[in-house]
Amino acid sequence: MSEKNLEDILKRVNQLEITDETNILNLINSLKNAGFNAKRLALACEIYNEMINDKECIKFFGLAGALVPAGMQKVIYDFLKEGYINVLVTTGANLTHDLAEALGYHHLQGASINQNDLKDSDLYRAEINRIYDVFMPNKVYKGIEDFISNLKIPDSQMAVSSFLKFLGEQLPNDSQSILKICEQKKVPIFCPAFTDSGLALQIGFHNQKINLNHFADMIEMVNLAWDAKKAGVCFVGGGVPKNFIMQSLQFCPNSATYALQITMDRPEPGGLSGATLQEAISWGKVNENAKYSTVISDATIALPIILWFLKKSREK
């Protein structure tokens, strides 16, 4: 390729300017002409926006990481409420924390500006569990147990996703929980590693015969991917949710037309969580002509920015 040709496919980096007129829309628009992860975040905003505007696109959202304890429950709730998510795949931990907040419990943080020098052994004795710089009192489990022990589970062999819908139905209508809004908006929740959670443990302790069906969900997920006219995927934090969505696309003729991920994981150790979206092309998970962006960022920073951009874009 000649120098001439190469210059044709390059354009100028604009030096970002913050002015009195800066708002979330023009900020993101400007960052598209910057570099590194700022550009990738701006592309993620733009691509997500396009996914929403594309009426044929089914939006699969993989959610890992302790986002509810970190104060992101309402952000995810709004993604669901606004219709930005059509299928949710998440971890049992996120559902456990979501239910805890729905039942009136709260996660805690240190009160002083600097991180407190709290010793983990003191926290243990005080029955307070630590999640990096967030804390959850152990009594939350007692509250979840009270709730779970009173449930009348209609079918001990129902699919996990059906059970999670049932769980959402038990919550009050004004609950700002992920479980509730999914049930209200008819967004299926898949949780392939459900038994890897405090919530499932409580269910298992109180229902010795239970055998929620994981295989039905696995097949249902492939069907959803198969039936999508177009598929868009957004992964927060990798893990099982990312792989579960990806394998459904791999084992059906479809592949993602739009693909986003927000993660701090990197490709070099070879795990799927940090794998590039380009790599997914080789598997037939992502289309070779897809629009995609990986944002290397803590989701607690990137996700609120994306939501803000998407909501403000709709407002116009």
Add this chain to the structure above:
Amino acid sequence: MSEKNLEDILKRVNQLEITDETNILNLINSLKNAGFNAKRLALACEIYNEMINDKECIKFFGLAGALVPAGMQKVIYDFLKEGYINVLVTTGANLTHDLAEALGYHHLQGASINQNDLKDSDLYRAEINRIYDVFMPNKVYKGIEDFISNLKIPDSQMAVSSFLKFLGEQLPNDSQSILKICEQKKVPIFCPAFTDSGLALQIGFHNQKINLNHFADMIEMVNLAWDAKKAGVCFVGGGVPKNFIMQSLQFCPNSATYALQITMDRPEPGGLSGATLQEAISWGKVNENAKYSTVISDATIALPIILWFLKKSREK
């Protein structure tokens, strides 16, 4: 605390020396007196060694990441064969890759010294799936399907761990696979996110009525943690295997006396994969008097070193 007191608890860093007499035992012994991750790796070797020597200790091993494609199948096999693992928790992906190798298929790598500039779209057309710098031809799935479609699954509601034992029994006795050696050594394999794998998809496609029991495994795992006189844990790569072992310890009176993890994940984004072992003390997962070490290293580097040290230590 006075300067005097502080000096009392510190000792000299030794400058490591590589000589003609260097072997894996004295190398690791020397690195205990170094700093940073070299020291942590040496501590991990020492603590694992102590776990093995402690006859009361049940060794729980959580294995995530694409270690079989990266050439670590026999390393893990040897951990199992030598009795260094009593309970294995892993991902469906590792079992899928393990079965592929057991059926005579192989993972591939680029033949030239530098990474090949293989385009993912070309790989897609050639039906070769990429895992960072390792490749798996798609035909592997056909081989797995042939194997799976001929299985006579004895009970469609059996526990996942029972099914994995059954799967191991179907493999030839000389197979150097994880599934086989676990069955031979009576080491239970737990796979809480089993349906998040190509292996489970094949099983599901060929057995429409199957509903392997995940809850039975969840309860069984708590029982194993409960019954252990002492618990030792080793996590490679975080993810569901780490959490599944940890929650079992959290929901029983026991907590780990020895705790190791090898990971490239870090604590700051708040996810469990990168969480410190100290944090686990607050949850009652790890004992406040436990010996523990986190090694920030690609497992493909650290795991062979640890195995080499452990085998050589036994030889003496």
Add this chain to the structure above:
Amino acid sequence: MSEKNLEDILKRVNQLEITDETNILNLINSLKNAGFNAKRLALACEIYNEMINDKECIKFFGLAGALVPAGMQKVIYDFLKEGYINVLVTTGANLTHDLAEALGYHHLQGASINQNDLKDSDLYRAEINRIYDVFMPNKVYKGIEDFISNLKIPDSQMAVSSFLKFLGEQLPNDSQSILKICEQKKVPIFCPAFTDSGLALQIGFHNQKINLNHFADMIEMVNLAWDAKKAGVCFVGGGVPKNFIMQSLQFCPNSATYALQITMDRPEPGGLSGATLQEAISWGKVNENAKYSTVISDATIALPIILWFLKKSREK
């Protein structure tokens, strides 16, 4: 410590809400009650704001990383223009890129939405240098050489900082460059590794006798730290700029009252770039009562947000 006492020092995590009324001020204010890096970013905004409001505080700013190529030149320019920085320490690379933009050259990016598959060997032949996803045509060096070869350097033994002031004076008054605004606002620029840059190479090639004084700057920097009634530090990206500011505080009676860093580096490999701000307390670089926050984030995301917050806070 009793459970009671522990609860006293913890407060509720608020679930962040993005509404029609969300603006940069209330967003950051809300994120202070979240967790993980969102909270740390919010604390960084708050602490930087406090540094500016504290009239006794001298604000030392360490800038590493290729921020000008990534479109952050005007962001840093505004930090300087608004008086948010009193002493700048940076790399020769940043000054080289800053001068290139000041001379009318531009950095480039791929024109299509996905990262282009540009081969580095093709780029080499086209004389285009790559910085991750940003590009700089080699002809920029020719332009810098033309500029440098016409300079009449007043004193071949002047301090590096004096030379950089002289360089700023040669640029047009309306230049939006870091070199220019520092000269206009009388903010000294220190560049301890100046000879590690394309700019210095051009100066050296054209001025065989030059021996800009690095030691004078080193002593001057200690004096600046010594004379500060209060010291505040902000590090973007670690490296020499961080250490140079830190050693000045270490070797004078002062230590930082406010300390911030934005970095993707982590503490575990033991390098100074990723070292915690807590660790700096042991050295007497940061005061044990300092307010501090480390934000694990790409600076291209965090820095515009902080600037936006600071400017909007002043507007009120």
Add this chain to the structure above:
Amino acid sequence: MSEKNLEDILKRVNQLEITDETNILNLINSLKNAGFNAKRLALACEIYNEMINDKECIKFFGLAGALVPAGMQKVIYDFLKEGYINVLVTTGANLTHDLAEALGYHHLQGASINQNDLKDSDLYRAEINRIYDVFMPNKVYKGIEDFISNLKIPDSQMAVSSFLKFLGEQLPNDSQSILKICEQKKVPIFCPAFTDSGLALQIGFHNQKINLNHFADMIEMVNLAWDAKKAGVCFVGGGVPKNFIMQSLQFCPNSATYALQITMDRPEPGGLSGATLQEAISWGKVNENAKYSTVISDATIALPIILWFLKKSREK
């Protein structure tokens, strides 16, 4: 490219086996057929070996990070003593720590198996500086000061590299220090950010007129790169040492034929420390036909392994 062609350039991943016969040579040889960072480490060993065997190759070694405090002084010493390094570029910090050890001082580590809960404010009062999990008593600086204050510096305008040679000459012949072995083996040491160190501060405090020449070193370094029949580069930890070697190759007709780096930094934030070696091809720093390998690993793990491999390879 057809499937046939693709298979031609791929070969089988071998499952690594640790046996009674495992030694460092066959271990590394086996890991070349593995994946991820194990493979990259094995390639780094092989390429370094080839660099040494290539009599025309000048081996440039960039050393950043606190490796002497972490116990790696003798490892680096041996690289120099064995002739594996022809030109060393390092940080002032490494030289400061090296001199401290040469003067009989020692770095310290926690005595118990788990990391001690040492408070940084207590360490400050005890005058003990912390470097992650290694400690340096502040009195080391007093010892360095005594040494420096007695030096008769022959020329206050000498090049930094000449001064470092002079410094090495002052140390006893049996000193196992980097400064000494470089002087003995006539390996030049470049330290572009020398004034960014405690050592330079002591020199500056005691020699008010000193103006060691940094520009002479910069030009000398380009000449060394220019004159090399072949250039090989190895970077530990990025930073100024990496860039200084790279810019010398960029501004001369030569480019590296062999290129290695060991780092925990990654490319996505756009800084040079984490930049890929492929990217360096676009700049003309690394040859497009070069053999190269980036190992994502803590240097305290990778460096001893590489040295062990290289020494044992020579022994044969």
